[in-house]
Amino acid sequence: MRRHLAHLSDEALVALVARGDEPALAELYDRVGRVAYGLAFRVLRDERLAEDAVQEAFLAVWRTAARFTAERAKASTWILTIVHRRAVDLVRREEHRRAEPLDAEPEEAAATDSAEEAAWLGFERDRVQAALKQLPDAQREAIELAYYGGFSQSELAERLGQPLGTIKSRMFAGLARLRELLDEGAEEGSWKPQFTS
Incomplete structure (x- = not known):
């Protein structure tokens, strides 16, 4: 079904995504998704959170593809930067969520x-x-x-x-x-x- 997209560059796919082309987004995911997950997992050390980070990142790619500038970076680098930011955001969110008032116990130090x-x-x-x-x-x-x-x-x-x-x-x-x-x-x-x- 997406065979007609296989010859396109990543940058061309991002341009199609900017016009609302879902198959182009799926093709980008096929190309970058494995590396993106590896990056997110290295930051988060949690499979579920890494999957969440990649999903949020590709949602951001879908929403912001029109702002991508090929002269500034390769599409794959741009996507991996978004993945890294989402993973770091999730680390912070998880740390904040897990933070609880400390009781005066030996674990406090x-x-x-x-x-x-x-x-x-x-x-x-x-x-x-x-x-x-x-x-x-x-x-x-x-x-x-x-x-x-x-x-x-x-x-x-x-x-x-x-x-x-x-x-x-x-x-x-x-x-x-x-x-x-x-x-x-x-x-x-x-x-x-x-x-x-």
């Missing part, structure tokens, strides 16, 4: 440490995301697909239609610059957690 650690991890995640946004698009895309999408460098080369050496140099340069940006942020007096026992 462990819960406090856990909350501080979660806050620190959230802070670090935000710092990394801000630093990633400062990278050139090609470097950012390669790093995001490798680390969030789970692609190997060989798979990236094939997916992006670039020589393996180009992918390796993009990732090397991107990671080196990312390290510099994160170090600069630390030197500027970024907040550091005070874990107390």
Whole structure:
């Protein structure tokens, strides 16, 4: 039924989705859904929540496809970014839902440490995301697909239609610059957690 869509690029499919083409959305899901689920599961560590994140992300793709700009990112990167945001939102929602007033029990100290650690991890995640946004698009895309999408460098080369050496140099340069940006942020007096026992 969707065989006529198989030859289209992901970007062309997003354009069709923007016009309300449901088969185009289904074709996008077939192409990106497995990687999207893997990304969501890595963030959430829960199958049900990962499925929810992917479902919410593809609903967002359906609603916002008209805003996609092919010049800014590949369609698959755009979709995986939405998936990652939904997964992080679900982590926060679940943490908030599970948060209950603490009774004065021995578990209180462990819960406090856990909350501080979660806050620190959230802070670090935000710092990394801000630093990633400062990278050139090609470097950012390669790093995001490798680390969030789970692609190997060989798979990236094939997916992006670039020589393996180009992918390796993009990732090397991107990671080196990312390290510099994160170090600069630390030197500027970024907040550091005070874990107390």
